[in-house]
Amino acid sequence: MVTMNDVAKRAGVSIATVSFVLSGAKPISAATRERVETAMRELGYRRNPVGAALARGRTNIIALLYPALQRPATGSVMGFFTSAAARAQELGRNLVLWPISNDAGEAAALANTGLVDGVLLMEVQLEDARVEALRPGTTPFALIGRTRDTAGLTFVDVDFEASMSEAVAALDGLGHRRIAFVTGNWGDLHLEDHGAAERSRACFRTEMARRGVRKPLIVPCAENSLDGRRLGRTLITEHPELTALVVMNEHAAPGIVMGLRDAGRRVPDDVSIISIGSSANMAGMADPPLSFMRTPGEELGRLGVDAIIERIENAGAEPPAVLLACEMQPGATLVRVRPGD
Structure with a gap:
């Protein structure tokens, strides 16, 4: 050699x-x-480019930590990945997807290697041990998502509260009062207090309470089409009064439509559906295509990279904090409630 x-x-x-x-x-x-x-x-x-980079004190590598061992990547998540990678390349950096669990020790171990200039965390929980593990270190980090207490943190996130409020208002405007919220089921995957789900659930309860519903129906479903189909069948059997669903579960949504059809309910004539935090690709997999609220994944991917580079280059600056709401997109699963329903 x-x-x-x-x-x-x-x-x-x-x-x-x-x-x-x-x-x-x-x-x-x-x-x-x-x-x-x-x-x-x-x-x-x-x-050796890595050795040279380490000698300079910079590797120009940003690690994007996604807990792929606990949650499959949806179409919306892929939007984050691709836009973040493109933005990093524009700015002379390399984005590396690190598909590890959401274990705090693994995140801290990666940051402490010196192989990366910064870390981006995804699938953030309200009380996220990874954040506390990274705080004492010297490697800059930022969140795509946010914890309960965001003081001193750099983050970009979907404004799930505003998005849920808009979804419920859209259904309410069509006369729907008997609405259920279908979310993911992550209790056995150590994502119990997943920030997006918890904030959406809380907002759904608030919005329904404003409309006189004190105990709104919130149903968890595993993130796959087969379980979605089972849920679609049982949901109507157990709650025949339902006229609308807000679904925040991209993988299960097409199956839910099929399950409702199995149970004799037509979408949207009998049950209207809004898929929240989704993508055009996933919405188009259902028949009929889902009316959905698009996750601003591409925008947040770019902004997330901008935010972590700002932390790397200017550690003393005010931590960036950005919220973007989902955008309502046309589909074929929303109609006005029928008289008598």
């Missing part, structure tokens, strides 16, 4: 000079640089 010492001997310079040529840390004359580079070519020396 060719070493820097071999290159230095061939070029007739010191090892320090070879190091300066590789790192650009100090100016080197054109003639000396040419001798060093010629020696590297002749010897077949290959510089």
Whole structure:
């Protein structure tokens, strides 16, 4: 294996000079640089970009931590990934998806390696142990999501409260009063206080209470189409009075439509549906295509990268905090409630 010492001997310079040529840390004359580079070519020396980056104190790598062991990536989540990667590339950085669990120790261990300049956390819980594990360290981090207490934290997130309020108002405007909320079921995946779900549930209760419903129906469902289909069948059997659903479960939503059909309920004639926090691709998988509220994943992916780079470059600045609501998109699953329903 060719070493820097071999290159230095061939070029007739010191090892320090070879190091300066590789790192650009100090100016080197054109003639000396040419001798060093010629020696590297002749010897077949290959510089180690990671080692050089570590020597400079920067790797230009941002780690995006997603707990793929606990939750499958939806179409909306993929929007975060792709837009964040594109934005990082625009700014001369590399975004690396780190599909680990949401274990605090794993997150801290990664940050402490020095291999990454910053960390972006996804699927944030209201009380997220990863945040507390990263706070004492020196590696900057930011959240795509937010904890219960956001003081001093850098985050970008969906405004789930505003999004849920708009969804319920849309159904209410069509005359629907008997509405259920279908969310994910993550209790056995250590995502019990998942921020998006908890905030949406709380807002749904508030919005329904404003309309005189003190105990609104909130139903968890595993994130897959088969369980969605089972739920669609049993939901109507157990709650035949329902005329509308707000669904925040992309993978289960197409199955829910099929299950309602199995139970003899037509969508949207008998049951209207709004899929909240979804994407056009997932909404189009249902028959009929779902009316949905688009997750601003692409926007938040870009903003998340901007936020972490701001923390890396200017640690003393005010932590950025951004909330964006979902946007209502047309579909075929919303109609005015029928007289007598």
